[in-house]
Amino acid sequence: MRYLLLAVAMVGCSARPPSPAQPVPPVPVASPQPPAAGSPPAGPTAPPAAASQVIAPLAPVVELDAAQRAAQLGALDREGDDALATGDRDRALARSREALAIDPEHLPALRRAARVHMGRGEPELAQFIIDRAVATDAGAKDATCQMLAGMLAEQLGNPGAARAAYQRATELDPNYFPALVVLGGLDLQSGGDPAAAVELLERAARLRPDSAVALTALGTALRINAGNLADEPGKAAYRRAEGLYRKAIAVDATYAPARYNLGILYLDVELFGLFVDRLQRALQLFAEYKSMIGTDPVALENVDRVTASAQKALARERKRLEREELRRQREQERKQAPPP
Numbered sequence: 001m002r003y004l005l006l007a008v009a010m011v012g013c014s015a016r017p018p019s020p021a022q023p024v025p026p027v028p029v030a031s032p033q034p035p036a037a038g039s040p041p042a043g044p045t046a047p048p049a050a051a052s053q054v055i056a057p058l059a060p061v062v063e064l065d066a067a068q069r070a071a072q073l074g075a076l077d078r079e080g081d082d083a084l085a086t087g088d089r090d091r092a093l094a095r096s097r098e099a100l101a102i103d104p105e106h107l108p109a110l111r112r113a114a115r116v117h118m119g120r121g122e123p124e125l126a127q128f129i130i131d132r133a134v135a136t137d138a139g140a141k142d143a144t145c146q147m148l149a150g151m152l153a154e155q156l157g158n159p160g161a162a163r164a165a166y167q168r169a170t171e172l173d174p175n176y177f178p179a180l181v182v183l184g185g186l187d188l189q190s191g192g193d194p195a196a197a198v199e200l201l202e203r204a205a206r207l208r209p210d211s212a213v214a215l216t217a218l219g220t221a222l223r224i225n226a227g228n229l230a231d232e233p234g235k236a237a238y239r240r241a242e243g244l245y246r247k248a249i250a251v252d253a254t255y256a257p258a259r260y261n262l263g264i265l266y267l268d269v270e271l272f273g274l275f276v277d278r279l280q281r282a283l284q285l286f287a288e289y290k291s292m293i294g295t296d297p298v299a300l301e302n303v304d305r306v307t308a309s310a311q312k313a314l315a316r317e318r319k320r321l322e323r324e325e326l327r328r329q330r331e332q333e334r335k336q337a338p339p340p
Helices: 003-008 050-055 064-085 088-102 107-119 123-135 144-157 159-172 175-189 193-205 213-225 231-252 255-268 275-292 297-335
Strands: none
Touching: 003 123, 064 088, 064 107, 088 107, 088 159, 107 123, 107 144, 123 159, 144 159, 144 175, 159 175, 175 193, 175 213, 193 213, 213 231, 231 255, 255 297, 275 297
């Protein structure tokens, strides 16, 4: 399930979502500590020494009229977003600095700079920029800023703060797709609430019925929650999960997690045919998934483990069927043998 969360964490938060096979690496730093009792309300953090790389203007702020200002900022944002989408972090950061020289509170530039530093594994800089963005009037009401704050909290190993930020994003915008997906995914983890996950992910799938991410996440929520339901509702949930996974593959044939989760469904649920047939279908899906995920070590370890388990189960089942067939043949021969 963690792999699914990594796959969806940035959906809708940048011009191009990261590959599901390339999650953001964990950052080896301590989790932020809560403020001491009686301390003043937290504001923007003190700037790290390297903050001048982002916030120092390249030149004195130029006085522009409103039209010139909007035109220049728009052009810088388009170029910066394109650079970020293609992985050119240096150019994305440079365009952000130029925009901040025009408007030090320009929210798109602050968000873009924060993404760059998160991707580089520079949490102190990212935290400073996000705090600065949220301190602006526009940023305090911006769901994307809260989404980025949640992602950074996860990088820093603070799941409680992450969940609170994602929840705040949905409060600011009840239809904010990325936060709905990630919150739903968090509810699918150990100790979470699968029924609550289904509700959140139903909303996400209604917002983006053509999103392979939302369809796969909802299918997984239904699959996990089905075990908590009575027999017929549980079967209906499993069947719907299969349909959602298949639709996700049809919508985006390159979205690998849909294949993995469909394979898990076939591996676990008797509803979908004979055991041998289900195992063969699961193994085919796992092989397709593995061919799509590159070299990500966590994803490869997971798929190799479930593949080995399915292969062993298939071998045992074939031997069992062979013994059963041999027993049946012997019983038939005994019945057909002439009496002594």
